[in-house]
Amino acid sequence: MQNNLILVPQGSLEGYIQAVNTISVLTAEEERALAERLQQDGDLDAARQLVMSHLRFVVHIARSYAGYGLPQADLIQEGNIGLMKAVKRFDPSVGVRLVSFAVHWIKAEIHEYVLRNWRMVKVATTKAQRKLFFNLRKAKKRLGWFTQQEVEAVAEELGVSAREVTEMEARLSGQDQAFDALDDDEGESFAPVHYLEDKSSDVAASFEHDNWEHHAMHRLSNALEALDERSRHIIQARWLDDNKLTLQELADHYGVSAERVRQLEKNAMNKLKGVLEA
Known part of the structure; x- marks a missing residue:
């Protein structure tokens, strides 16, 4: 070597x-x-x-x-x-x-x-905490938590307060935990993500939104009924269908010019606007 x-x-x-x-x-x-x-x-x-x-x-x-x-x-x-x-x-x-x-x-x-x-999260950041971290590891001779008498004895030996010893013992005993639940937990995990407020879920706002959409669709349906069949088909094909048609495709369908289809579309849209604003 x-x-x-x-x-x-x-x-x-x-x-x-x-x-x-x-x-x-x-x-x-x-x-x-x-x-x-x-x-x-x-x-x-x-x-x-x-x-x-x-x-x-x-x-x-x-x-x-x-x-x-x-x-x-x-x-x-x-x-x-x-x-x-x-x-x-x-x-x-x-x-x-x-x-x-x-x-x-x-x-x-x-x-x-x-x-x-x-640990993923630092257990000691100050010089005093670092000293306490390593000394406490040596002082902990057995499993389980310190008794109050042991806490006071360790605090006196290391020259720190009993509260500092208790806090560091808690840090030493803690375990890293994933923020998100594991895939195979089947709802039994207590991951931190479970305790966050889901602000994206507002029942009242969701109901209001759904109600407004239903009302708007109902009004649009009634407005379309006010159009003649050709105008209604042009609006449907140009704006409402998943596979929308171009002006030229509609012109070929009705045997007229694309400009004529554009005029019919404009007139139909103006009529719809008038019905919806009424």
Whole structure:
């Protein structure tokens, strides 16, 4: 496996883990020398060696987040991003090992990934909520809700109010739910869409509309009866039938010019208008 590909888990996850575990761990002297090359000369090969030698450490941290139900490979990849950020900022003159410095950056990237993907709706947005989210997950040792005594104990331990603990516990216990009902629910689902007001359905307005249409059609029918047979047929064929005829088609039917049909149509329309307005 090439070194430039090993940063991202590909294929078998177990194969990736086995590969990173074969990479030698640096001694303190080797690590310091590589960090100085990176810091002073911008040596990218030194940065690569520092990253590669700590990939196994990222795997170890990522495994501790397995309980969130997210892909292990994605957790590792996010942790690797944090490791690379740590290598870029590492100062060997401080006197601490890279592994101690990098843990913050690795966990920070994994935390961001978990919060973005654990639920469709974010459960924690502020810094305090994020801290409470991860600490509460650790504090919840059993299934079921906290008792009031447990809530107060956790709140005191984490330095937050009991209300904040209760709210976060409710968020942790909640589940994502589809807005629309599933096709196979057969009316048994309680999807949010069922609780929305259907403003398109107004019984009174619908009845009024239907009544007006019936009244209008009745008046039009009576008005048509006032026309002679030819005029009535021209209006019917030109405006009311599904397959409407052209002026020329009607002219051919009656053996007159298209202009004569247009005049008959105009006269019929004027007569209809007069009857309907009466």
